Amino acid sequence: MxxxxxxxxxxxxxxTVSRAINRVPTVDxxxxxxxxxxxxxxxYYPNTQARALVLGRSRIFGLIVSExxxxxxxxIVQTFENLAVENNYEILITTTVHDPKRMESSVRRMIExxxxxxxxxxxxxxxxxxxxxxxxxxxxxxVDVGPDVAGIANIRINYxxxxxxxxxxxxxxxxxxxxxxxxxxxxxxxxxxxxxxxSAMTEIGLPSDLIVIGDHRMEGGMQALLxxxxxxxxPTAVLCSNDMTAIGVMREAYEQNIDIPDDLSVVGFxxxxxxxxxxxxxxxxEMSQRELARIAFHALLNEVERDSSSREPQKYELNTSLxxxxxxxxxxxxxxxxxxxxxxxxxxxxxxxxx
Amino acid sequence: MxxxxxxxxxxxxxxTVSRAINRVPTVDxxxxxxxxxxxxxxxYYPNTQARALVLGRSRIFGLIVSExxxxxxxxIVQTFENLAVENNYEILITTTVHDPKRMESSVRRMIExxxxxxxxxxxxxxxxxxxxxxxxxxxxxxVDVGPDVAGIANIRINYxxxxxxxxxxxxxxxxxxxxxxxxxxxxxxxxxxxxxxxSAMTEIGLPSDLIVIGDHRMEGGMQALLxxxxxxxxPTAVLCSNDMTAIGVMREAYEQNIDIPDDLSVVGFxxxxxxxxxxxxxxxxEMSQRELARIAFHALLNEVERDSSSREPQKYELNTSLxxxxxxxxxxxxxxxxxxxxxxxxxxxxxxxxx
DNA sequence: GAATTTTGGGAAAACGTTTGCCATGGCGAG
DNA sequence: CTCGCCATGGCAAACGTTTTCCCAAAATTC
Numbered sequence: 001m002x003x004x005x006x007x008x009x010x011x012x013x014x015x016t017v018s019r020a021i022n023r024v025p026t027v028d029x030x031x032x033x034x035x036x037x038x039x040x041x042x043x044y045y046p047n048t049q050a051r052a053l054v055l056g057r058s059r060i061f062g063l064i065v066s067e068x069x070x071x072x073x074x075x076i077v078q079t080f081e082n083l084a085v086e087n088n089y090e091i092l093i094t095t096t097v098h099d100p101k102r103m104e105s106s107v108r109r110m111i112e113x114x115x116x117x118x119x120x121x122x123x124x125x126x127x128x129x130x131x132x133x134x135x136x137x138x139x140x141x142x143v144d145v146g147p148d149v150a151g152i153a154n155i156r157i158n159y160x161x162x163x164x165x166x167x168x169x170x171x172x173x174x175x176x177x178x179x180x181x182x183x184x185x186x187x188x189x190x191x192x193x194x195x196x197x198x199s200a201m202t203e204i205g206l207p208s209d210l211i212v213i214g215d216h217r218m219e220g221g222m223q224a225l226l227x228x229x230x231x232x233x234x235p236t237a238v239l240c241s242n243d244m245t246a247i248g249v250m251r252e253a254y255e256q257n258i259d260i261p262d263d264l265s266v267v268g269f270x271x272x273x274x275x276x277x278x279x280x281x282x283x284x285x286e287m288s289q290r291e292l293a294r295i296a297f298h299a300l301l302n303e304v305e306r307d308s309s310s311r312e313p314q315k316y317e318l319n320t321s322l323x324x325x326x327x328x329x330x331x332x333x334x335x336x337x338x339x340x341x342x343x344x345x346x347x348x349x350x351x352x353x354x355x
Numbered sequence: 356m357x358x359x360x361x362x363x364x365x366x367x368x369x370x371t372v373s374r375a376i377n378r379v380p381t382v383d384x385x386x387x388x389x390x391x392x393x394x395x396x397x398x399y400y401p402n403t404q405a406r407a408l409v410l411g412r413s414r415i416f417g418l419i420v421s422e423x424x425x426x427x428x429x430x431i432v433q434t435f436e437n438l439a440v441e442n443n444y445e446i447l448i449t450t451t452v453h454d455p456k457r458m459e460s461s462v463r464r465m466i467e468x469x470x471x472x473x474x475x476x477x478x479x480x481x482x483x484x485x486x487x488x489x490x491x492x493x494x495x496x497x498v499d500v501g502p503d504v505a506g507i508a509n510i511r512i513n514y515x516x517x518x519x520x521x522x523x524x525x526x527x528x529x530x531x532x533x534x535x536x537x538x539x540x541x542x543x544x545x546x547x548x549x550x551x552x553x554s555a556m557t558e559i560g561l562p563s564d565l566i567v568i569g570d571h572r573m574e575g576g577m578q579a580l581l582x583x584x585x586x587x588x589x590p591t592a593v594l595c596s597n598d599m600t601a602i603g604v605m606r607e608a609y610e611q612n613i614d615i616p617d618d619l620s621v622v623g624f625x626x627x628x629x630x631x632x633x634x635x636x637x638x639x640x641e642m643s644q645r646e647l648a649r650i651a652f653h654a655l656l657n658e659v660e661r662d663s664s665s666r667e668p669q670k671y672e673l674n675t676s677l678x679x680x681x682x683x684x685x686x687x688x689x690x691x692x693x694x695x696x697x698x699x700x701x702x703x704x705x706x707x708x709x710x
Numbered sequence: 711g712a713a714t715t716t717t718g719g720g721a722a723a724a725c726g727t728t729t730g731c732c733a734t735g736g737c738g739a740g
Numbered sequence: 741c742t743c744g745c746c747a748t749g750g751c752a753a754a755c756g757t758t759t760t761c762c763c764a765a766a767a768t769t770c
Contacts, residue, residue: 013750015749016750019749026749045467046727047726049408049468050408053402053727054726054729074424078450081450095433097437114403114404254634277603279605279606358757369757374718381717404755408724408757409725409758
């Protein structure tokens, strides 16, 4: 069933049908009504691929994501999709699962499907691939640290702010030995977070040498706690490069019978929804995924709308800030020691607490 | 840059370029090589919308999901996407967020984009909408309980098996008062799970009257525990209609200082990845999301491949089974009561345990 | 060496839209 | 009454592919 079928039944030309459907004002209301009647009766829906072909616009935005199973992303995808339906766009999602081949195919698929713009949420994408997209003048937006080339919209994230707040919060709780669990260091965003930690620590005169490398996943967090636990001078607080890591840390703490927050304070990063429901609820640095998605979508929309010849894409910025929950507490050494040891002594299994 | 550009530069016709690209064997290897050279040099990628137009196949599978932020879905989407790239398909995801308008637009968008098939992962979809798709002969597969009409591939899930195992496991741990937290009862799948619970309880001669209504989200789980806690005769174990509910239950138990599993055993359903990392790790009924996605994808692929005129779609089935972790234990009354009360007395805050 | 078969590639139609251009008809003004 | 203008809608080209003929040339047969 195509536009010609409608034209035939409404006894008009396909041009009129097209104009009626697209609500071109010059078409006579009488005629338009006749067309719409037939359209509804037959349940006709225009073929968007044919339309895209002539329009040169697909009304599809691509979304390249590292892996959708990472709870950080679904919230972004959902917000992006909400905005997409509002604006009559579709979203084409591809995942890279940290595989160079998949990154390549992601880019290829975006091009083959002629998307109108791509939001790249994958940290650590090869620049040569991006060049493919730039070459075709596909509007691009990088969530988080992207390559610093002209013509690409970058969303700068103010890591420093939230992380400084987190460090100061811990310091106020008398923590002095504060560890940091990084993400995979080939990711610029992970490096940025670590550096923000370092400088925040230096700022308040604390050493920032207690750094262990994680992988932004729960497994890495578990491993990290094990490493920290084997140290001579154990930390009393640990800041994690993302929430999944923090969840891993807490999970391993449970295993080791280390009480969170009494024996060890834990702070996450991202503020994924889950952090309200961990045990205990996680104190973390918020980086609003919804806001991120909103910015990304509108950035893309702006790029598509504007003459590609005109000015440079805008710069966008997202702030981060600490949200307090219950995974942080006064450092053990700062507490009334009697109460403290009582607490531990009363635990079911012998406490193998950090310090 | 189109196929004609390639044809011009390779000094062949567009027909030959098309054939070379699609690896039609009749084309002379020499020529093919020449074509490929130009293709690579220019970085040409065929326009899939034009291709779809003439082929009458878009190589897109639609995926209608209730909300991607529910951790049950990302695993499915990821597996589906993996299979898609392997088979040169794209996936078009729409979410309904429990909104009838969005369900409608989801269906409309699937049709407009001319997807080759749709997997419906939304529980509780209006039949009239589905009729729209069936009318257009779009291959359909329902994950979980769908409408029982001819021509639609249904994946039957054996809830009974896993839930029976769970109930028997709890009974073996001497639990007699076992509660069940349902999902939203307008969903067929939620009803099916509850009914499986009822019949499993009856089977071993236990009463199945301790049923409270949840919403398949953490909030509902928290609420449910509160309700159960206010009962005169409190349960010693609770089975949840999905894992998110169980996580909510455990979260509220933490709030109430009820120990899991010593004071209360908790069992989930779904076995989402997260359950390995809850505190304590959750005993749950596995319903493999990967397997589900695999079945759905292949069902769709089968439908697309076969002559639509031929036989009925196949029937598919998925089993469920209990996976033991650490959120279940001997019922409190079944334990040495001294040890039991010792344990509780030693808790930091006074225990307000269920029973 | 001619007749026949095989092989390979080109011309053009088709897929379902949108839109620039033009024809038609109605209407007001002179 | 005639001219010109405006509003409306139709014709046909274009978007970028695939594929069906069909024909030319090469290979095979006798």
